[in-house]
Amino acid sequence: MSDKNRSLGRFLKKVFFVDLIQGLAITLPYTFSKTITLRYPDDEKWIPYKRFRGLHTLNKNKDGKELCVGCELCQKACPTQCITVIPGEDKTGKGISDRIGYRWEIDLLRCMYCGLCEDACPTEALKLGREYELAGFSVQRQIRTKDELLNPQEIPVDFEGGVIVKARLVTDDKGIKVKADMSVQKKWW
Numbered sequence: 022m023s024d025k026n027r028s029l030g031r032f033l034k035k036v037f038f039v040d041l042i043q044g045l046a047i048t049l050p051y052t053f054s055k056t057i058t059l060r061y062p063d064d065e066k067w068i069p070y071k072r073f074r075g076l077h078t079l080n081k082n083k084d085g086k087e088l089c090v091g092c093e094l095c096q097k098a099c100p101t102q103c104i105t106v107i108p109g110e111d112k113t114g115k116g117i118s119d120r121i122g123y124r125w126e127i128d129l130l131r132c133m134y135c136g137l138c139e140d141a142c143p144t145e146a147l148k149l150g151r152e153y154e155l156a157g158f159s160v161q162r163q164i165r166t167k168d169e170l171l172n173p174q175e176i177p178v179d180f181e182g183g184v185i186v187k188a189r190l191v192t193d194d195k196g197i198k199v200k201a202d203m204s205v206q207k208k209w210w
């Protein structure tokens with residue numbers, strides 16, 4: 022194409038607002054499409070996909086026995102040294118072996134959610150879950166202990182995620198939480 026034709030093309034594009042029309046052709050349909058704004062936290066809550074790395078969970082086997090054997094591998098694998106494990110002899114029969122994580126603690130302020138601790142765990146006791154509302158009003162609240170992490174998870178480990186569920190606000194001594202009501206689920210899109 023000669024320089025003259027190219028200049029004419031540019032001129033006609035300007036006169037007929039071709040760029041503007043092309044842009045509008047892309048954006049205008051969104052004006053009439055369904056909104057995807059989440060009514061969070063009053064009505065809806067987003068459940069992330071299975072691969073999401075949120076608050077740690079310590080898990081039990083099908084018989085309700087603690088999978089953590091206090092081997093300390095997660096503590097050693099952690100690059101920020103935010104996990105503290107003190108093993109102990111299991112005289113209560115709560116665990117799967119005669120050794121148990123007597124004390125298991127994590128400092129969330131130092132955690133970068135890399136997942137290396139989960140990879141190091143030989144019994145699959147430790148998983149990074151889908152809890153993402155981790156803000157708190159005190160530094161102490163950011164230390165999570167074994168008792169808290171062993172609580173039954175409201176989102177099952179094997180649940181695929183990627184859905185919006187009903188939300189309900191729960192107030193307890195730790196503050197206000199947005200809990201997930203898994204009975205109502207809709208796809209993200």
Ligand code: SF4
Nearest residue numbers: 099132133135136138
């Ligand atoms: S996710 Fe990473 S930084 Fe956090 S506790 Fe595990 S290994 Fe440490």
Ligand code: SF4
Nearest residue numbers: 089090092093095142
């Ligand atoms: S969570 Fe896993 S890696 Fe960490 S102490 Fe327990 S069994 Fe060992």
